[in-house]
Amino acid sequence: MSALSKDDIIAYFKDLQDDICRQLEAADGQGQFHEDQWERAGGGGGRTRIIQGRHIEKGGVNFSAVHGPMPERITQALGVEPGDFLATGVSIVLHPVSPQVPIIHMNVRYFEMSNGQWWFGGGIDLTPHYIDRQQARYFHEQLKSVCDKHHPSYYPEFKKWADDYFYLKHREETRGVGGIFFDRLSGEGGFTKDTRFAFVREVGELFAPLYVKLMKEKKDMPYGEREQSWQRIRRGRYVEFNLVWDKGTKFGLDTGGRTESILMSLPPLAGWTYMHEVEADSPEAETQSLLKKGIDWLRLA
């Protein structure tokens, strides 16, 4: 039996938020996070932190821990019995200034119910405006390395899950180069709350150093109106994914979540051009050709 309490997990996620914010502020070199604390009518609340910096144009690093009687829509959506619940986690989206730097998303979360059921979920995925095969490979290597320490099935399973989840069905394209996505990691199959939590912690702690490295490699690359125009198109697709397909966003908006915290994921500026077509043999065409499920990024570069 684990001695790990829900308060331990909540305290950890708060520390993780603090730690990630410090690393991102240091890497940006100019922007500072602005915090809004909010409370949920039904119980609990959160700390939404937003940065508008020199390299990160709009970034959100949110912590929340909400609890109370489960709303009926949640019991229905999860297929569980009524009771009390706790949902806590850290959720991040960063939109960089430069189209050369990728957009990134990370989430780690824990859910438990008064009947004793619990699980972890989360993931990291990368959305480069311009896909750099070396960066995509490095990104996946780092994810695989963390996964492999915990279970050999984690990386292949969670990589496929990300391909399937971060997918714009109406465009037949992935959101970016994927990453890992996982949900309902419980005590089944020989795992414990401690071993699951150890994995989730490593995912959370990988995020900041990994993104800072990718950002630093790209932040000084030149770009102009062409690249910014493409960035607006790619950001438009990001909006489409989040508003049309992302289950968390839809669920949050539909069940009275804090709108501004949920929609911090939307870019500062996005564009839509009817029938936008990329030029043949261009960097944009190269990126478009790689927005597919099932690419083995570890072997591509």
Next chain:
Amino acid sequence: MSALSKDDIIAYFKDLQDDICRQLEAADGQGQFHEDQWERAGGGGGRTRIIQGRHIEKGGVNFSAVHGPMPERITQALGVEPGDFLATGVSIVLHPVSPQVPIIHMNVRYFEMSNGQWWFGGGIDLTPHYIDRQQARYFHEQLKSVCDKHHPSYYPEFKKWADDYFYLKHREETRGVGGIFFDRLSGEGGFTKDTRFAFVREVGELFAPLYVKLMKEKKDMPYGEREQSWQRIRRGRYVEFNLVWDKGTKFGLDTGGRTESILMSLPPLAGWTYMHEVEADSPEAETQSLLKKGIDWLRLA
């Protein structure tokens, strides 16, 4: 028994599209519609027409007539028996260049099934970046005038339906000043296919002269970065409505509709600012205060 055939209705909608495009081109004075014809694998197709003009920054005027065996998702969504269907209509969204000119949407449509069931649907709603009470009043007067010719219950019922439909629940705000929205207008309650169609035709024919008048009144008003910034915010809300709440958009994207025709409704450029707040006593605050259900625009100005 009406002699009105489905081919009559399809032919009418095509003519309506032609007529509206001519009027909008004349009013824009520069832009011309570019047409894409497309076919649907299951049967039928459409003519998507897009304009990028001097006053209309991005506008779509789409005709479609699709038919064939009803996909299971459609029978489920509508709660009807399997069979063949026809869905035809004209659908329009116009995003003006100037933040002083309102965004507008219009749709008229007809649906029938092989079992003989049929209905009309549609609506017009106006989304000013800056609400002008006189224009809102005139817009509603015109809608009421068309409605009243056909049934005294139409305007009050369809005006309320628009308030309820064009509503961003997660923002607790309406998309704009509303208009009229109606669906499933069938032969029940003393109506016939002819009388319903006569109403729908008048709605379709009201659209172009009404919008052209509103546009002409506003197109030469000055504006600067402040108004354009607010326009991007309002356009962001338009995106949120269309991608999160609009049933037609979601249904189309989910059932393999033509993505570029469906998403022609999205603005050329939109923005999201965390916790954007309007300045007290500003024109933006005036607009924000009027984004509410239940306003009687006929008596407000």
